[in-house]
Amino acid sequence: MKKLIPLEEGDFYLSEEGYKVFTEQYHLKRGYCCESGCRHCPYGYNKSTNRRN
Secondary structure, X not given: OOOOOOOOOOXXXXXXXXXXXXXXXXXXXXXXXXXXXXXXXXXXXXXXXXXXX
């Protein structure tokens, strides 16, 4: 079971379409890459190549 991380200010913002977009701050707190191709991935994952840079 994965640990829930409480959201804090700066962890996300809402896109123009109303989606929650997680920031680099949140990803670093989480501590791992989910390999979903997140917009602000600090781990360098590229979904199109399925690799980390």
